[in-house]
Amino acid sequence: MVEKLTVDAFYREAKAGKLLGLKCDQGHLTVPPRRTCRVCLSANLEVVELSGKGKIITYTDVYSKSRDYPMNAPYTLAFVNLVEGANVLGVVLNSDSSKISYGRDVRVKFQVVQAASADSIRPISPEKERPRIFFELSD
């Protein structure tokens, strides 16, 4: 298990299929990584592996997307509450709006999807090979 959950370490582990979060001494969960607990601001955090299972709280079908996001529009962006208690934002794979609703069970899935072109000034180096957060609908 990684000791310091930097952004880079989070995505490196994600590439291996692991969703890592931070648990504070009070038991609160923080995802994605940051220096202090999102609930009590404790700086005493332990890296934990999470199931990736959660429920959709809210979502939007994005028709007008940012140039550098590689998926075709429209796609469904979801705000998911993990069963362990923190939130994750990502895009629902193979989304069919009619199947998406409040409370829908999903599971985090990481995939590397590179932007089509790099003809812009972006932080290419740290993001190269970095996966992105998606959700699969659970059966």
Next chain:
Amino acid sequence: MKKASSAKALCSIVSAGCAVYGKRDGFSGRELFNEALDELFLNCPKLEKKDVNALYVGQSFEIFEHQANTPTGFSNNYGLPNIPSVRVETISSSGASSLRQGMLGVLSGTFDVVLCGAVEKMTTLETPDVSEVLSMGSDRPFEAWNGCTLPALNALVAREHMRRFGTTEEQLALVAVKNHRNGFENPKAFLRKIVTVKDVLESRKVCTPLKLLDCSPIADGASCLAICKPEMARMYTDSPVEIIGTAQASDCDVVFRDELVGFKTTRIAAKKALEMAGQNIFDMDLVEVHDAFTINEIVAYEDLGMCAKGDGGKLIESGETKIDGSIPVNPSGGLKSKGHPIASSGIGQAYEVFNQLGEGATKIAPSRRVKDAKSAMTHSMGGAGLDVSVHIFRASK
């Protein structure tokens, strides 16, 4: 009955200028800022350039014109040589932050007269590129990288508000209808057209449930205020507008929050600013709120205390926030109708208040003028509740 404030003035606004918002082909950001400054100095002949001690400029993104260090160019090109010229950035609330920084300079005793301005030249890029630039205002590694845009974050809020409180797309549309009506006779506004609920509902999808007419348009714009120590204001004008409350708050990214239907930053900043002024929200004769998306205005009603949490949809339906209602909101037309040149919006709101509360009121079309306005609030937000500044103003007439 609205209560007048007897609070001590912090600073006074003695003049203001605003470039016409819109797709201003042929004019750079610097030239739009010049346009705002020309109006500011023209309307305040007693204010001389040599009186100005410093310039603060809100600007969110330098990539639109591939130009950094803009304020230095602005002041020195305009004939305000050698004064401190500083850029301020908090995304969409950059203008409001620029005003606060200028005020702090005056309140510290360092400066007597300060220009607080803001600029954004956005139409140099195509819309998908503008979306990419704007998404730099969200968290790069976890939001933008994973498909979030600023409209998308606000759409997540809208859908949750609808689920929790029964807010409807029609109620969201009513915000656009009201603000477009107000903006129709605002000569500075970009989209001066009347829209109906049907127009909004039938406009193309951006991020469901938000549609094109739920979103404020991309625009070029610039705006500027001249502020000074309150005791000096009468040297420059007979009708200064006093700032009697100012507060700002920040928050973590949306993913770390458990509350999606409101913004803590608005509640913190509004409470502090109103306390400074010794007033409550119902003492305001008009309020300019950040309506980058129609849902923002509904949520702002609630967070500013104009109604209970969840009742924002009912408040817009009641008509109380129209020009002739008990608490007019966005008489300028808001970002929705004026356009949202990101940083400029915060100063643009104060420009509207300066005119509504000062002698400029006579020039405002009766259809959007608030009668006998004496007190006002501006609410400016960066991102989905990441940064909020609230200011309270008082007429001196």
